[in-house]
Amino acid sequence: MDYQQVELSKVHHTAKQWLPSLQILERSLGAHALIAYLDHDDALQPLVASASLSAEEQRQLLHEVTARRITETSFASNAEPATADLTPQRMIELFLPTQALFGVLCLCSGDDSPLPEEALILADNLAARIQRDLALLQQDCLNEFNRQQGQLQSESLPSLQAFINSIEGHIWIKNLDGIYVCANHNVSRDWGTSPIGKNDLQLFGAERSAIFDAADRNAIRSGKPIVTEECADADDPDQNRWLETIKSPVISETGEVVGVIGMTRNISQRKAFQDQLSLAATVFANSVEGVLITDRHGTIIEVNNAFTEITGYRREEAISLNPRILKSGRYDNGFYETMWQSLTQEGQWQGELWNRRKDGSLYPQMTTLSAVYDDHRRIRYYVAVFADISEQKQAEERLAHMAYHDPLTGLPNRAKMQAELKLAIERAEERQQQMAVVFVDVDHFKLINDSAGHLVGDEVLCEVANRLKQQVRQVDTVARIGGDEFVVLLSGIPDSQAATAVVSKLMALFERPFELGSGDQLRLTSSLGIALFPQDGRNSDTLLKHADSAMYRAKQQGRNSFSFFTQSQNERSLEHLKLQSDLHDAIANHELHLNYQPQYDLASNRIVGIEALIRWHHPRLGVLGPARFINMAERMGLITDIGLVVLTQACHQASQWLSQGLEFGRIAVNVAGPQLLRRDFSDEVQAVLKQTGCPASALELEVTENFLIQNPDDAIRNLNQLRALGIHIAIDDFGTGYSSLSYLKRLPLTTLKIDQSFVHGISVDADNQVIAKAIISMGNSLSLNVIAEGVETREQAQFLAENGCEQAQGFLFSRPVNDSAILKLLTQQTDPQPLLQP
Numbered sequence: 001m002d003y004q005q006v007e008l009s010k011v012h013h014t015a016k017q018w019l020p021s022l023q024i025l026e027r028s029l030g031a032h033a034l035i036a037y038l039d040h041d042d043a044l045q046p047l048v049a050s051a052s053l054s055a056e057e058q059r060q061l062l063h064e065v066t067a068r069r070i071t072e073t074s075f076a077s078n079a080e081p082a083t084a085d086l087t088p089q090r091m092i093e094l095f096l097p098t099q100a101l102f103g104v105l106c107l108c109s110g111d112d113s114p115l116p117e118e119a120l121i122l123a124d125n126l127a128a129r130i131q132r133d134l135a136l137l138q139q140d141c142l143n144e145f146n147r148q149q150g151q152l153q154s155e156s157l158p159s160l161q162a163f164i165n166s167i168e169g170h171i172w173i174k175n176l177d178g179i180y181v182c183a184n185h186n187v188s189r190d191w192g193t194s195p196i197g198k199n200d201l202q203l204f205g206a207e208r209s210a211i212f213d214a215a216d217r218n219a220i221r222s223g224k225p226i227v228t229e230e231c232a233d234a235d236d237p238d239q240n241r242w243l244e245t246i247k248s249p250v251i252s253e254t255g256e257v258v259g260v261i262g263m264t265r266n267i268s269q270r271k272a273f274q275d276q277l278s279l280a281a282t283v284f285a286n287s288v289e290g291v292l293i294t295d296r297h298g299t300i301i302e303v304n305n306a307f308t309e310i311t312g313y314r315r316e317e318a319i320s321l322n323p324r325i326l327k328s329g330r331y332d333n334g335f336y337e338t339m340w341q342s343l344t345q346e347g348q349w350q351g352e353l354w355n356r357r358k359d360g361s362l363y364p365q366m367t368t369l370s371a372v373y374d375d376h377r378r379i380r381y382y383v384a385v386f387a388d389i390s391e392q393k394q395a396e397e398r399l400a401h402m403a404y405h406d407p408l409t410g411l412p413n414r415a416k417m418q419a420e421l422k423l424a425i426e427r428a429e430e431r432q433q434q435m436a437v438v439f440v441d442v443d444h445f446k447l448i449n450d451s452a453g454h455l456v457g458d459e460v461l462c463e464v465a466n467r468l469k470q471q472v473r474q475v476d477t478v479a480r481i482g483g484d485e486f487v488v489l490l491s492g493i494p495d496s497q498a499a500t501a502v503v504s505k506l507m508a509l510f511e512r513p514f515e516l517g518s519g520d521q522l523r524l525t526s527s528l529g530i531a532l533f534p535q536d537g538r539n540s541d542t543l544l545k546h547a548d549s550a551m552y553r554a555k556q557q558g559r560n561s562f563s564f565f566t567q568s569q570n571e572r573s574l575e576h577l578k579l580q581s582d583l584h585d586a587i588a589n590h591e592l593h594l595n596y597q598p599q600y601d602l603a604s605n606r607i608v609g610i611e612a613l614i615r616w617h618h619p620r621l622g623v624l625g626p627a628r629f630i631n632m633a634e635r636m637g638l639i640t641d642i643g644l645v646v647l648t649q650a651c652h653q654a655s656q657w658l659s660q661g662l663e664f665g666r667i668a669v670n671v672a673g674p675q676l677l678r679r680d681f682s683d684e685v686q687a688v689l690k691q692t693g694c695p696a697s698a699l700e701l702e703v704t705e706n707f708l709i710q711n712p713d714d715a716i717r718n719l720n721q722l723r724a725l726g727i728h729i730a731i732d733d734f735g736t737g738y739s740s741l742s743y744l745k746r747l748p749l750t751t752l753k754i755d756q757s758f759v760h761g762i763s764v765d766a767d768n769q770v771i772a773k774a775i776i777s778m779g780n781s782l783s784l785n786v787i788a789e790g791v792e793t794r795e796q797a798q799f800l801a802e803n804g805c806e807q808a809q810g811f812l813f814s815r816p817v818n819d820s821a822i823l824k825l826l827t828q829q830t831d832p833q834p835l836l837q838p
């Protein structure tokens with residue numbers, strides 16, 4: 001029951017006072033009256049009624065009232081509507097002062113006759129009285145309620161002093177004179193005295209009281225609470241005990257400021273947190289190491305200044321991106337997977353990492369990645385702390401360079417050279433190549449040092465180093481291993497001739513005078529010693545030792561010379577040098593001639609082509625085959641001249657045969673790689689054809705497969721031009737390279753020549769037969785003319801013919817012969833007999 005409602009027992013009691021009015025209504029005015037109230041279920045319940053109304057009639061009447069919905073509040077009714085003998089003729093709603101509906105006063109006549117006017121007036125008056133009585137009853141209830149509440153409060157509430165004593169911290173009140181008028185126990189305990197009746201001057205002295213007083217006045221003046229912070233141990237700030245005081249003006253009931261209330265609490269812990277936070281923020285902002293923080297999804301949520309300095313990304317650019325913006329592209333997915341695995345499983349990853357700056361440049365960084373967990377051990381953040389170690393790396397590289405390089409010339413030193421030599425030996429072994437170790441020693445260098453001084457000596461050594469470096473290929477190594485001693489490592493040397501050629505060039509480097517800074521010139525010579533891998537030694541120590549002793553032999557031989565480690569090699573090399581100088585004169589002296597080897601159709605045994613093969617009629621050594629001098633000519637740059645001589649002779653000969661009415665099909669001329677790389681090669685060929693009168697269709701140019709593989713684009717351009725002229729193009733030594741069918745298709749070929757090695761192998765093993773067959777079918781499928789070279793036996797020819805190879809060349813038919821012999825062969829072949837069994 002709350003004071004909003006009236007107590008029903010009291011209402012019943014009061015209702016007795018309304019009975020006389022009901023009696024008047026009934027007896028004098030013939031009206032039955034019923035007063036009802038709404039129960040908790042909003043159903044009307046009879047309260048008091050005319051004596052003549054039975055309980056059943058009362059129920060019926062209320063039912064009717066409910067059915068007519070006399071107010072907006074619908075009355076609840078569970079009963080079935082009964083047939084009404086009584087009809088309510090006046091229904092007056094009764095309200096409490098709170099405007100809550102209390103119930104209803106209902107009037108009716110027993111016999112349907114209209115009620116007299118007086119009855120209606122009396123009912124209205126009665127209703128007004130009932131409402132008044134209800135108002136008085138509700139006031140009673142309110143008074144009772146307040147009394148009970150007041151009693152409750154006074155029983156349970158502490159006194160003000162007890163209340164403020166129970167609060168942690170200090171609470172005090174000062175009046176406007178600054179005198180403490182109220183304070184809790186904590187104040188007395190902590191200040192060592194009760195402050196009541198005292199002021200701050202008495203309690204704290206002039207200095208502090210002035211500060212407190214100023215704050216008090218500030219609070220009074222502003223009329224609002226102010227907050228002050230104070231270090232509790234002013235003499236010992238390291239104690240770090242901090243207090244916060246909130247001072248508010250005390251306002252009286254009449255609205256006047258009568259003093260200041262202060263509440264002080266210990267904020268040391270909060271201060272400590274703040275300190276830690278600001279310390280962390282300062283460290284974060286000023287750290288020289290870059291810091292990047294991401295959320296657990298890897299989205300960047302914070303970076304520091306150093307991050308921006310190192311990566312070039314400003315904070316606002318980086319935030320909300322993924323750290324993969326820094327990826328260098330140097331690592332595969334496996335690397336990052338391992339990193340994430342260690343980060344998610346162990347919570348940390350540490351290591352060196354190359355990243356990419358915003359400007360695209362790469363830099364190395366030392367990185368620590370850490371996962372930060374929440375209370376449930378779930379990852380919340382990732383933190384990357386990294387330092388740019390570019391300078392450290394450069395310093396390391398400089399140190400490594402210094403350890404392995406000669407400070408004067410910048411060349412690799414002995415240690416580095418030995419390591420390089422070991423690697424070169426491994427490579428040569430793997431690729432089954434030869435290599436050369438060359439010792440280079442400047443003749444009489446000591447004299448230069450002694451006479452002209454060390455500076456001049458250094459100058460000379462630097463120049464020697466430069467010249468040596470410029471002379472050799474990128475893959476070769478030039479090292480300075482001591483005073484005036486240099487070592488050159490030449491890898492991938494095809495033969496000793498090639499070594500001789502390079503060594504001759506190295507010696508020639510000293511022919512040019514050495515210009516000194518002083519303007520003077522020095523003429524120097526050198527002595528070189530050469531050891532070849534594998535013949536002169538299979539390991540680095542032996543090769544170096546042998547190259548060294550070869551160099552001493554060169555010195556003993558009077559300096560300004562070179563010497564191979566083995567004597568026979570020396571002789572060969574000497575011979576080679578002589579041959580080189582002879583080759584220069586061979587063209588002018590008309591010592592180069594052609595031999596001709598016929599090519600046959602296997603079915604008809606008729607000549608279908610003739611290959612022109614060069615021979616050198618050397619005045620001293622007799623007839624030399626191309627194996628002795630073609631490579632040398634290529635190295636000496638003479639091959640294009642020689643090639644032109646061959647082409648001209650061959651075309652001239654073909655033209656003659658044609659004019660004699662001889663049938664030879666086409667004349668095949670070998671073309672060396674350097675010829676085919678010349679831009680104007682097809683013009684040259686065209687000019688020769690014109691000059692000799694040989695038709696393009698009578699000429700076939702042979703190009704080796706290996707050359708075509710190495711130089712495809714340049715070569716293909718020339719070959720296309722030549723083919724466009726109507727010249728046949730043959731791919732020579734086919735099968736020794738690794739051309740694919742798709743590559744062959746790109747070439748304008750007409751003929752495919754099966755290399756001799758496969759042809760010879762036909763009689764030896766089944767593998768070669770399979771290869772030969774595959775080459776033939778490859779050639780046929782590309783509609784190429786397939787010719788086998790080096791056919792020496794009938795068995796080989798038979799096999800080739802049976803497997804679809806239609807043409808062949810080889811000793812079985814004819815060796816390469818001179819012009820008069822080939823003329824004979826051409827004239828004799830009027831009615832050739834088939835060579836093979838059908």
Ligand SMILES: Nc1nc2c(ncn2[C@@H]2O[C@@H]3COP(=O)(O)O[C@H]4[C@@H](O)[C@H](n5cnc6c(=O)[nH]c(N)nc65)O[C@@H]4COP(=O)(O)O[C@H]3[C@H]2O)c(=O)[nH]1
Nearest residue numbers: 613614625626646670671672790791792809810811812816
């Ligand atoms: N064992 C054996 N050998 C046979 C047989 N039939 C022919 N030969 C040899 O095989 C070589 C065929 O020439 P190639 O494959 O073009 O191979 C040629 C060609 O690559 C090159 N060559 C020859 N003449 C010239 C030329 O004028 N210019 C260029 N650049 N190279 C040429 O020199 C290579 C060797 O030429 P040659 O010594 O004349 O050697 C010729 C020939 O004498 C045989 O049944 N058994």
